[in-house]
Amino acid sequence: MIASDLRSGVERLGDMIAEAKTIVPFTGAGISTECGIPDFRSPGGIWTRYRPIQFDEFVASQEARDESWRRRFAMEEVFAAAKPGRGHRALASLYRAGKIPALITQNIDNLHQASGFATEHVIELHGNTTYARCIGCGKAYQLDWVKRRFDEEGAAPNCTVCDEPVKTATISFGQMMPDDEMQRATELSQHCDLFIAIGSSLVVWPAAGFPMMAKNCGARLVIINREPTDQDDIADLVIRHDIGEALGPFVGN
Ligand SMILES: [Zn+2]
Numbered sequence: 001m002i003a004s005d006l007r008s009g010v011e012r013l014g015d016m017i018a019e020a021k022t023i024v025p026f027t028g029a030g031i032s033t034e035c036g037i038p039d040f041r042s043p044g045g046i047w048t049r050y051r052p053i054q055f056d057e058f059v060a061s062q063e064a065r066d067e068s069w070r071r072r073f074a075m076e077e078v079f080a081a082a083k084p085g086r087g088h089r090a091l092a093s094l095y096r097a098g099k100i101p102a103l104i105t106q107n108i109d110n111l112h113q114a115s116g117f118a119t120e121h122v123i124e125l126h127g128n129t130t131y132a133r134c135i136g137c138g139k140a141y142q143l144d145w146v147k148r149r150f151d152e153e154g155a156a157p158n159c160t161v162c163d164e165p166v167k168t169a170t171i172s173f174g175q176m177m178p179d180d181e182m183q184r185a186t187e188l189s190q191h192c193d194l195f196i197a198i199g200s201s202l203v204v205w206p207a208a209g210f211p212m213m214a215k216n217c218g219a220r221l222v223i224i225n226r227e228p229t230d231q232d233d234i235a236d237l238v239i240r241h242d243i244g245e246a247l248g249p250f251v252g253n
Contacts, residue, residue: 001235001236001237001238002232002238002240003237003238003239003240006239006241006245006246009237009238009239009241009246010239010246010249012237013222013224013237013239013246013250014249014250016194016220016222016236016237017094017099017194017250019194020099020192020193020194020220021099021193022099022100022101022191022192022193022194023094023099023100023192023193023194023195023196024100024101024102024103024104024188024189024192024194024195024196024214024219025091025100025103025104025195025196025197025198026103026104026105026106026195026196026197026198026200026207026210026211027087027091027103027104027105027106027107027112027198027199027200028105028106028107028197028198028199028200028201028202029106029107029199029200030198030199030200030225030226030243031085031087031088031107031111031198031199031243032082032085032088032107032109032111032199033199033243034085034086034087034242034243034244035082035083035084035085035088035109035111036078036081036082037078037079037082037107037109037111038078050071052172052173053067053068053172053173054172054173054174055172055173055174055175056174058165058167058172059135059165062155062156065155065156065165065167066150066155066156068156068167068168069146069150069156072129072143072168073147073150075129076143079109079110079129079130082109082111083111083114084111084112084114084115085111085243085244086243086244086245086247086248086251087198087199087243087244087246087247088111088112088114088115089115089251089252090247090248090249090250090251091103091112091115091117091247092112092115092116092117093250093251093252094250095116095117095121096116101121101188102120102121102122102123102184102188103117103121103122103123104123104125104185104188104189104207104210105122105123105124105125105126106125106126106200106204106207107124107126108124108126108127108128108129108170109129109130110128110129110130123181123184123185123188124181125171125177125178125181125182125185125207126170126171127168127169127170127171127178128168128169128170129168129169129170130143130169131143131168131169132145132146132166132167132168132169133166133167133168133169134158134159134161134162134164134165134166134167135164135165135166135167136159136162136163136164136165137159137161137162137164139159139160139161139162140169141166143168146166177206182206185207185210186210186213189210189211189213189214189217189219190213190214190217191217192214192219193218193219193220194219194220194222195210195211195214195215195219195220195221195222196222196223196224197210197211197221197222197223197224197225197229197231197235198224198225198243198247199224199225199243200225200229201225201227201229201230202223202225202229202230202231203229203230208230208231211223211231211234211235212231212234215234215235220236220237221234221235221236221237222235222236222237222238222239223235223237223238223239224238224239224241224243224246224247225238225239225240225243226240226241226242226243227240228240
């Protein structure tokens with residue numbers, strides 16, 4: 001059911017949080033917009049201005065790799081300056097209180113880790129943009145290293161071990177979803193009693209299946225998003241408001 005106003009929604013959410021033993025949050029771009037991170041998929045987002053580079057293309061073409069890294073370096077100031085918002089901090093408070101074992105995110109911005117979540121408790125379905133990996137052997141690289149090599153050679157570098165391309169540790173269009181993360185997200189969704197979907201339009205599959213999975217396994221489902229989502233009909237509570245305002249009251253609890 002849709003909360004009639006922000007205040008009654010927050011009150012109802014507070015009751016549900018108090019009654020829950022195990023809460024699993026699922027977060028999308030909406031939780032990070034107040035932090036200055038653009039929603040890449042939304043109208044006006046950079047993927048609507050620039051054609052996304054598909055994974056196959058990245059692997060096949062030095063030019064595509066160069067362009068991909070130029071875009072990433074252009075975004076560096078935005079990512080580097082971003083700080084956790086009220087939504088991130090509210091979830092971190094519930095995590096510290098022992099209510100949240102881990103969370104699932106579609107975001108690549110590292111802000112949940114920055115808010116206090118241990119790395120192993122953030123399940124990143126779309127990877128992470130703050131470091132890089134060799135697509136051959138998986139060796140991790142700092143972005144500074146990639147930038148330095150790019151500046152020196154005028155082209156995106158390959159791995160020093162196996163000579164395969166180095167790519168941000170994000171999941172590109174056309175790239176497989178990571179097995180381990182999908183498995184862990186599935187288990188979390190099946191073993192919680194409150195699932196809170198935050199700032200996601202819940203249209204990108206397979207990620208969008210988790211709220212329904214949790215609901216089918218007996219959890220209560222809360223959806224917090226500015227816009228209607230595909231799954232509002234099955235939710236126990238829908239808060240259609242700004243995420244910072246909806247979760248702000250739970251910071252520091
Ligand atoms: Zn390698």
